[in-house]
Amino acid sequence: MSVDLNLELLGKALARLQESLDFPASQPLVVDASIQRFEFCIELTWKTLKKALAMEGIAANTPRECLQQAYAAHWLQNESEWLSMLKDRNLTSHTYKEEVALDIYQRLPAHLRAMQALHQLLGQRFDA
Template identity: 75%
Template sequence: MSVDLKLDALGKALQRFHESLQYDESQPLVVDASIQRFEFCIELSWKTLKACLAQEGITANTPRESMQQAFAAHWFDDEKAWLSMLKDRNLTSHTYKEDLALEIYRRLPSHYQAMQALHTHLTSRFGHY
């Protein structure tokens, strides 16, 4: 998949993620849906980073490597935030505890903002659509 298609898919996924964050957390389905959309966006984010890095001649094979290389390239300025997103993704992907889910859910707005900022940066740098 080309970088343009990855950027387009990420943009659409981020729109859906943002939609889910507009609802009240008192609804368990909202929490579950938002976490699922976050997981999808974080996967698209690192795979998009990997493709963009490859266009720059930089190899990154894992989510962590992709994020570290993107930070080194100054594509975002808070590496710790991105590594925290990976940690949250791993926690939600492998276990489900309601209290942990709510804790992660409450971090999702800042995760969304970071991913949206990255998408904007990558689109201005690599996008042609």
């Protein structure tokens, strides 16, 4: 394939998110770091999806379009879960509000599992 999906980079970012989630949330820096790493992961994930879809001849330019097209291609199991991830990504600019940060943090393990599953699928599909 002539397009590099950066699956290795995505895998490393997901591992870093897992690493931060392995620490106890009793430390505010753990919550903040985990949210920051989630932001990196979701950005890298949708940009990877955009490239993968383009390799299949499917145009998608925004994060929402990429998720919708990936769901239509059966690459994602639960579209609403992924749209929730985008919503959380958009809410991360409000993590100065502790209750918002903690709500997002509680959803990060599920978000991580979904991104890991997609990473694995893309690796298999594109023989990375």
